[in-house]
Amino acid sequence: MSLEHAILGFLDRGPMTGYDLKTRCFDRDASHFWTADQAQVYRTLDRLVTRRLVTSRLVPQRGKPDRRVYSVTDNGRSELRAWVAQPLQPAPLRDGDLFRLYFGATLDDAALETRLSEARRGLQERLDGVRARSSALRITTREKALARMTLDAAAASLRAEIDWIDDCIERVREGLPAPEEVS
Amino acid sequence: MSLEHAILGFLDRGPMTGYDLKTRCFDRDASHFWTADQAQVYRTLDRLVTRRLVTSRLVPQRGKPDRRVYSVTDNGRSELRAWVAQPLQPAPLRDGDLFRLYFGATLDDAALETRLSEARRGLQERLDGVRARSSALRITTREKALARMTLDAAAASLRAEIDWIDDCIERVREGLPAPEEVS
DNA sequence: GATTTTTATAGGCTTTGTCCTATACTTGTC
DNA sequence: GACAAGTATAGGACAAAGCCTATAAAAATC
Numbered sequence: 001m002s003l004e005h006a007i008l009g010f011l012d013r014g015p016m017t018g019y020d021l022k023t024r025c026f027d028r029d030a031s032h033f034w035t036a037d038q039a040q041v042y043r044t045l046d047r048l049v050t051r052r053l054v055t056s057r058l059v060p061q062r063g064k065p066d067r068r069v070y071s072v073t074d075n076g077r078s079e080l081r082a083w084v085a086q087p088l089q090p091a092p093l094r095d096g097d098l099f100r101l102y103f104g105a106t107l108d109d110a111a112l113e114t115r116l117s118e119a120r121r122g123l124q125e126r127l128d129g130v131r132a133r134s135s136a137l138r139i140t141t142r143e144k145a146l147a148r149m150t151l152d153a154a155a156a157s158l159r160a161e162i163d164w165i166d167d168c169i170e171r172v173r174e175g176l177p178a179p180e181e182v183s
Numbered sequence: 184m185s186l187e188h189a190i191l192g193f194l195d196r197g198p199m200t201g202y203d204l205k206t207r208c209f210d211r212d213a214s215h216f217w218t219a220d221q222a223q224v225y226r227t228l229d230r231l232v233t234r235r236l237v238t239s240r241l242v243p244q245r246g247k248p249d250r251r252v253y254s255v256t257d258n259g260r261s262e263l264r265a266w267v268a269q270p271l272q273p274a275p276l277r278d279g280d281l282f283r284l285y286f287g288a289t290l291d292d293a294a295l296e297t298r299l300s301e302a303r304r305g306l307q308e309r310l311d312g313v314r315a316r317s318s319a320l321r322i323t324t325r326e327k328a329l330a331r332m333t334l335d336a337a338a339a340s341l342r343a344e345i346d347w348i349d350d351c352i353e354r355v356r357e358g359l360p361a362p363e364e365v366s
Numbered sequence: 367g368a369t370t371t372t373t374a375t376a377g378g379c380t381t382t383g384t385c386c387t388a389t390a391c392t393t394g395t396c
Numbered sequence: 397g398a399c400a401a402g403t404a405t406a407g408g409a410c411a412a413a414g415c416c417t418a419t420a421a422a423a424a425t426c
Contacts, residue, residue: 206373
């Protein structure tokens, strides 16, 4: 399971709270390839404590809620190292949006083109954001070099989708077979 | 939910059993961008019947198990048409594999390159398969033009990932910052 | 001849993930 | 001064998906 190991990986940088993991790690550092629900972060932390891969201690605060700070144990660290060394297993594509296109034969050319252009806009915005983050990243450490790679993976994926959309739009303009007559 | 609408879309081609949907539609036609669990296909069919979007009738067979043949209702058809006309909403990237890379700073250059090359091989095989299916497809109908587009979406995505891996391998060869000394 | 695969449906269990709510005090904004 | 946003944790409910099992007879393979 990715989330467990992701949390181990982030905690390996240093002790942190669930809140830090959610807001600083997932919503910032890894947001270009993963999202984690807040409730699930806490649930997963609980499980990691049960399995003795992380420990927690309560840090009282005045004014603000108490913080529960989590740290990786030696067990957790070796689990992480072992997981990291395993082969990459690229997941098959899974894109429900493509069903909309796949079954879109009842749409006319104009509607198809509109759908595609709309999608293109959103993707371009995301791509701009990811590219900005990638070029802003100074590669001073091995970690940052790898972080840049993940940003470029996201950029490559977005770029490919945009190019594909452009290709689809062109094909629509060049003319698709007309919808079949349905009595 | 994609699966419901996917099933409506496939049944719109003509009445079918859950078995047909699983083996012919999902495992064949749409396998390059979606997989559906067999049990979930049947569960979803049940739900669609409850919502009166599809109907079923039992067709007895000798020797083989009885077939339950499902058809779209008018309700189902208009639900499908409405769904198809909605804007595409490209999902954000979600790739747990990237965590393995992201936290892979403890791996040395050779190990990193091995991980990347392994992954490349599998992706290339998939790409070959998808490309073969795409070029084998004669575009005689609007449906087939759209099917080709989804195959090309998969091809574009695989291509992008392979190119990205090549880029990563190059960067590793050109030299990454060394791992930090840990006492 | 024995085993595996194909055809066909369906229930159970579990994991993963999403959304909503509650609590509570501080800080920042209009 | 009121209201929203930030800090911080956690439970409940539920949807989506994956894996395993059962049934049962024909057909195909070893």
